[in-house]
Amino acid sequence: MPPSVLKAEINSLSAESERSGHFGHLWGRSQTMKRVYEQISRVAGTAITVLITGESGTGKELVARTIHDLSRRRKQAFLAVNCGAISPNLIESEIFGHEGQLHGADRQHQGFFERAHGGTLFLDEVTEILPELQVKLLRVLETGMFMRVGSTQERPTDVRIIAATNRKPVEAVAAGRMRADLMYRLDVFPIPVPPLRDRLEDIPLLAQHFLNDICAEEGVQKKFTPGAAALLSRYHWPGNVRELRNVVQRAFVMAEGDTIDDTWLFVEPPASPAAPSHSPSQASITVPIGTSMADAERELILATLRHYNNHKERTAAVLRVSLKTLYNRLKEYSSDRPDADSYGDASNGEPLIR
Secondary structure, three states: OOHHHHHHHHHHHHHHHHHHOEEOOEEOOOHHHHHHHHHHHHHOOOOOOEEEEOOOOOOHHHHHHHHHHOOOOOOOOEEEEEHHHOOOOOHHHHHHOEOOEEOOEEOOEOOHHHHOOOOEEEEEOHHHOOHHHHHHHHHHHHHOEEEOEOOOOEEEOOOEEEEEEOOOHHHHHHOOOOOHHHHHHHOOEEEEOOOHHHOHHHHHHHHHHHHHHHHHHHOOOOEEOHHHHHHHHOOOOOOHHHHHHHHHHHHHHHOOOOEEOHHHOOOOOOOOOOOOOOOOOOOOOOOOOOOOHHHHHHHHHHHHHHHOOOOHHHHHHHHOOOHHHHHHHHHHHHHHOOOOOOOOOOOOOOOOOO
């Protein structure tokens, strides 16, 4: 697609975002989101690797999809891969493919790099890839060549890589979760996505967008009362945009009639504007100096899980990790303590917002 056509389309989207707050797959009129739109506009038409950072639930995949839709690769595949959701035993064959017998499968298997050929490969939670596999990923990024598992023949790949993480890249390197050379290879064009608490002015727009979508799906028209809209704007949203969407959907189901008031929101505003969103009760743990990063992380996760009465969605939101990542960690901890029964599911009965 000629660059002039892409530029004209981006200009049109920019004008639309000023009018309606809608840009590609994203919604928002805040200055922080306008900055994201500007970065997308500049990088979409290039082949440059992008690293999207931000808390879980902020919409990092929507940023990636918008970049792809505004790129020259838009007619080819967009393949989104959650690296934290794939078994460590399978992730190499899933990414690079395999041939011959592997894990009981005696056949050829195309990996993500082959399936996304000509398009965009979105590697979400990239810091969850095992270090030994990061070396192979780095080689593909540097050479454009890869090998299927079980093969000796290199194959070329033509994909645009967009990666994402809910960790700060430098901290991930310090904690041993990411190789420094891979971080520098991915972090060519960083796009930080702001948490919802940093763009509270976008909440009415986002809530109305989600409500419009579900009304269209269900064929029923409902609207927020002014009090409900105001209440949504006073909450700190540890689960970010994903949590807001879920709350709107559940409130739609529970509200009778054609209006949604604060009856089904269960919002408790923070005690003070300066209160940290992740520790409303000031609960804390103490970690001795010399504790390994893995052990410190374990103590923090388990303490937070206990604090929130074993409610995993709330725990993941407060820790700013995906629910899948939390489940993977708890599975690891349970394997260390086969007799442990404190990590079970206890998500029933939780209010929509606390």
